[in-house]
Amino acid sequence: MMKYYEEEKASVLIIHLSGKIMEAEDLNELCKDLTSRLGKGSLKVLFDFRNVRWINSTGIGSILGCLTTLQKKGGDVRFTNLSSATKHYFHITKIDTVVKIYESWEEALADFGD
Amino acid sequence: MDCKIIQHRFGRILILVKIAASSFHKFPYAAIKSPIHVSIFSTYPKKFDIITFVVYILNKCSVSTGAQCKGHNMNSENIADNSLQAENIKLRRAVEELSILNELARAIGASHSAEEVMRTIVARSLKAVNAEQGVITLIDKESQQPGKTLIRSVASSSEHQPFHANQSLMGWMLINKKPIIIDHPQHDTRFKGVTWDESICSLVCVPLMVKSQMVGVMTLYNKKQLETFTDEDQRLLSIIAGQSAQVIENARLYEEEKALIGMKEELRLAYDIQMNLLPKAPPTIPGYDIAGMSIPAKNVGGDYFDFILRGRDELAICLADITGKGMPAALLMANLQATIRAQSVASASAAPCLDHSNNLLYESTDSEKFATIFYGLLNCQTHQLNYSNGGHNDPLLFSGKNAPQRLRTGGIMLGALPNMSYMEETISLQPDDLLVLYSDGITEAENDRDEEFGESKLIELIANHHQASAKELIERIIVAVRDFAGQKPQSDDITLVVIRRVS
Numbered sequence: 001m002m003k004y005y006e007e008e009k010a011s012v013l014i015i016h017l018s019g020k021i022m023e024a025e026d027l028n029e030l031c032k033d034l035t036s037r038l039g040k041g042s043l044k045v046l047f048d049f050r051n052v053r054w055i056n057s058t059g060i061g062s063i064l065g066c067l068t069t070l071q072k073k074g075g076d077v078r079f080t081n082l083s084s085a086t087k088h089y090f091h092i093t094k095i096d097t098v099v100k101i102y103e104s105w106e107e108a109l110a111d112f113g114d
Numbered sequence: 115m116d117c118k119i120i121q122h123r124f125g126r127i128l129i130l131v132k133i134a135a136s137s138f139h140k141f142p143y144a145a146i147k148s149p150i151h152v153s154i155f156s157t158y159p160k161k162f163d164i165i166t167f168v169v170y171i172l173n174k175c176s177v178s179t180g181a182q183c184k185g186h187n188m189n190s191e192n193i194a195d196n197s198l199q200a201e202n203i204k205l206r207r208a209v210e211e212l213s214i215l216n217e218l219a220r221a222i223g224a225s226h227s228a229e230e231v232m233r234t235i236v237a238r239s240l241k242a243v244n245a246e247q248g249v250i251t252l253i254d255k256e257s258q259q260p261g262k263t264l265i266r267s268v269a270s271s272s273e274h275q276p277f278h279a280n281q282s283l284m285g286w287m288l289i290n291k292k293p294i295i296i297d298h299p300q301h302d303t304r305f306k307g308v309t310w311d312e313s314i315c316s317l318v319c320v321p322l323m324v325k326s327q328m329v330g331v332m333t334l335y336n337k338k339q340l341e342t343f344t345d346e347d348q349r350l351l352s353i354i355a356g357q358s359a360q361v362i363e364n365a366r367l368y369e370e371e372k373a374l375i376g377m378k379e380e381l382r383l384a385y386d387i388q389m390n391l392l393p394k395a396p397p398t399i400p401g402y403d404i405a406g407m408s409i410p411a412k413n414v415g416g417d418y419f420d421f422i423l424r425g426r427d428e429l430a431i432c433l434a435d436i437t438g439k440g441m442p443a444a445l446l447m448a449n450l451q452a453t454i455r456a457q458s459v460a461s462a463s464a465a466p467c468l469d470h471s472n473n474l475l476y477e478s479t480d481s482e483k484f485a486t487i488f489y490g491l492l493n494c495q496t497h498q499l500n501y502s503n504g505g506h507n508d509p510l511l512f513s514g515k516n517a518p519q520r521l522r523t524g525g526i527m528l529g530a531l532p533n534m535s536y537m538e539e540t541i542s543l544q545p546d547d548l549l550v551l552y553s554d555g556i557t558e559a560e561n562d563r564d565e566e567f568g569e570s571k572l573i574e575l576i577a578n579h580h581q582a583s584a585k586e587l588i589e590r591i592i593v594a595v596r597d598f599a600g601q602k603p604q605s606d607d608i609t610l611v612v613i614r615r616v617s
Contacts, residue, residue: 024480024482057437057438057482057484058437058438058482059482060482061437061480061481061482061483061484061530062481062482064481064484064530064531065480065481065482065530067531068481068531068532092486092505092506092507092508092554093486093505093526093527094505094524094525094526094527095505095526095527095530097525097526098526098531098534
């Protein structure tokens with residue numbers, strides 16, 4: 001089951017994901033929560049995958065769904081610390097062409113600032 | 115003589131009698147129509163010359179007006195008669211119980227379904243204890259929620275709406291696994307804060323036990339004539355429940371098996387339908403050797419391939435993989451195939467076909483459902499292949515002795531994000547070129563050591579059998595993948611399309 005905790009750094013909301021992301025329900029609540037905060041202004045979100053042990057196609061689809069919802073409302077969503085298997089999958093499916101992906105959250109934070 | 119009539123909590127009438135020992139034989143037993151028990155409650159010391167005893171009477175109606183605690187003649191013959199009467203009542207009741215059980219066994223034997231068996235049991239139980247409503251509630255073992263009702267069988271002899279065994283009662287039964295009688299449930303301290311239907315005055319609930327497991331409960335509501343259920347009712351219902359539980363379980367298992375057989379038949383039909391959606395034979399095009407094959411991991415799957423002839427010279431080639439497996443993926447596969455076929459006709463080249471199909475799929479599915487797809491248009495006269503790859507494993511083009519070229523141009527998988535602009539590329543196929551399209555069921559097939567077959571093995575295999583026919587090559591790849599996986603079952607759909615330009 002997926003878990004997460006939040007951390008705010010340099011006005012970027014970092015969502016540290018962990019566990020297995022395999023069900024659409026895993027992300028529904030998180031996505032709703034993030035969407036509700038968008039009403040208060042622009043939101044920069046960085047999904048940190050460092051502690052994600054497994055993600056399947058349903059999990060990836062859910063993350064993309066969340067990303068679309070947030071982007072539509074002016075949110076800026078980026079990813080970091082993908083495992084090599086997830087990176088490979090993102091490469092094959094070309095998700096890496098539509099999402100900004102970073103090797104570390106420091107690198108992501110620096111880029112968010114630009 | 116002092117006499118007090120009180121109502122026992124199980125609905126019987128008690129007559130509490132205090133009488134001088136010297137007048138004990140004068141008590142009017144004969145005037146009481148159906149006393150089932152006479153017992154000396156306490157005997158005071160002789161010197162007080164007082165005996166207190168209790169007469170239990172079956173129900174209110176059996177108190178005769180003659181049973182006044184006045185000075186009637188009582189003698190030992192009356193006592194003997196009443197004792198005999200009590201024994202007779204007990205025997206009569208035992209015969210009635212046996213008759214009920216016998217009738218029940220015969221009725222169950224004649225029932226054909228779990229629902230019918232349960233209705234029979236409830237109806238007979240209702241009659242046996244003179245209750246208004248009866249319900250059998252079976253527990254769903256698969257459910258996360260303890261005590262979730264799977265089947266409810268109701269027989270009612272009253273106008274009331276069907277009562278429901280509420281979760282609190284089910285919870286109590288799951289913990290205690292023993293019969294319970296509840297009078298005035300709204301005031302029962304064991305069920306504080308529980309909301310009951312106002313018209314429930316009393317109920318008796320008995321567990322249905324199979325091999326020490328509670329598989330359900332039978333609950334009877336409201337004894338008629340505003341009485342309450344007795345220990346005898348509870349005992350009889352417990353016997354019925356004890357004899358019925360296994361029968362109900364067997365009937366339920368039989369029903370489940372029938373449902374399973376029905377589902378298997380539906381799956382077989384779905385498999386037939388899906389296989390009919392795939393090309394029955396590859397197209398025969400001069401100068402080309404073409405083959406395709408799809409093997410679902412389950413009965414039906416989410417992979418598919420297609421050949422669509424566009425005019426005289428053009429062939430659309432498609433291979434797609436829908437997320438997930440089984441029936442949900444198969445339903446989406448049928449939807450995607452219809453979409454691609456329609457868009458193939460309407461689009462001049464590969465990219466616009468995927469642009470439109472992506473939006474259509476995005477609108478008709480949740481974002482966690484998507485498809486990776488390779489779509490190409492082969493002109494058999496010019497040997498030009500115009501293609502767009504929507505997030506699918508790169509097809510491999512083997513040309514001469516060079517390393518295979520990956521056909522990667524395109525965009526993200528279909529259905530995940532809206533309004534995507536897909537790229538396209540046009541390449542030339544030379545004589546003897548070999549194009550292999552495959553799904554990840556090939557490269558991600560695992561063996562017992564959780565190792566993947568991988569793309570490099572696939573490339574090596576194709577290179578080693580470059581001269582084989584398209585059909586032979588597909589067969590060799592499938593055999594190689596199966597040999598690699600060994601005993602490990604196929605976990606994903608496997609699909610391959612091979613196109614060779616012969617001349």
